[in-house]
Amino acid sequence: MAHTCFNLADALESYKPDEVELDSCVYCHSKGKTNDHDGECDLHSGIHLEVSKEPHHMRQVVNLIIALQRMKKQVQSTEFTDDELCNILLDNLVEEYVTPRVHERTHQAAEHYTHTGSTRKCFICDEFQKSLVLRKGVTNELQAITLQGANMSLRVQLDLCPYTSSVPRERGLPVVLGVPGNLYLSCTSTSDTPVLGLELINKETLQDISGDMKRFLFFKTTSGQALHSFESAKFEGYFISTSYSNRQKVDVCKSQDAPNRLTTFNVIDA
Numbered sequence: 001m002a003h004t005c006f007n008l009a010d011a012l013e014s015y016k017p018d019e020v021e022l023d024s025c026v027y028c029h030s031k032g033k034t035n036d037h038d039g040e041c042d043l044h045s046g047i048h049l050e051v052s053k054e055p056h057h058m059r060q061v062v063n064l065i066i067a068l069q070r071m072k073k074q075v076q077s078t079e080f081t082d083d084e085l086c087n088i089l090l091d092n093l094v095e096e097y098v099t100p101r102v103h104e105r106t107h108q109a110a111e112h113y114t115h116t117g118s119t120r121k122c123f124i125c126d127e128f129q130k131s132l133v134l135r136k137g138v139t140n141e142l143q144a145i146t147l148q149g150a151n152m153s154l155r156v157q158l159d160l161c162p163y164t165s166s167v168p169r170e171r172g173l174p175v176v177l178g179v180p181g182n183l184y185l186s187c188t189s190t191s192d193t194p195v196l197g198l199e200l201i202n203k204e205t206l207q208d209i210s211g212d213m214k215r216f217l218f219f220k221t222t223s224g225q226a227l228h229s230f231e232s233a234k235f236e237g238y239f240i241s242t243s244y245s246n247r248q249k250v251d252v253c254k255s256q257d258a259p260n261r262l263t264t265f266n267v268i269d270a
Contacts, residue, residue, distance in 0.1 A: 112210035172221035
């Protein structure tokens with residue numbers, strides 16, 4: 001026979017013996033039995049429920065009485081294990097606790113960008129006055145080349161398309177940069193290293209941007225002397241840059257202080 005003591009201190013947090021007096025267990029009372037032991041209630045000879053003298057809520061005392069009434073219908077024998085007794089007590093708890101769920105809004109879940117305003121047609125050159133030239137081949141790419149005189153016609157005209165974000169930001173103006181022929185600058189990752197490229201894509205596809213399409217988006221910020229920088233929205237901390245050397249591919253570099261790279265540009269209306 002299992003002899004188990006159950007401390008009701010956890011269940012009855014503010015029961016006051018002076019306010020509520022239990023002369024006998026409900027179960028024992030129904031059987032015509034009484035208990036002379038102060039502070040102790042015998043449900044059966046094998047079970048002892050110890051009532052704490054600390055204050056408890058009246059509601060929890062009522063819950064105990066209801067639980068004992070239910071147990072009176074369930075328990076047919078005192079021959080049960082500790083686990084069985086625990087299950088009986090848990091099954092008869094009548095107080096329900098509701099745990100509130102807190103939903104936190106995250107920028108990534110809701111962030112998207114919409115093309116707004118008019119497209120600005122412009123030319124871009126770096127601090128060394130090298131212009132961007134489109135070189136077509138197996139893969140199209142932009143190169144930064146020093147141009148003079150009649151060669152200035154080789155510089156590529158870019159479409160600077162402004163966007164608005166669903167989440168307020170202070171990082172600059174979101175823009176997409178396009179060149180003739182539905183080619184758009186994009187920042188993608190190759191071997192875990194972001195690179196700048198040109199992708200052929202329909203303009204309407206870029207009306208709304210979110211998720212992986214953020215590779216086409218750059219944050220344009222303006223510093224002193226009207227110099228502009230373009231930071232990748234998909235790979236934060238990577239900026240469009242040109243080499244100090246002539247006729248080199250336009251790419252991205254990490255941080256604006258990368259050695260031998262120029263990350264600020266003049267934007268000239270076409």
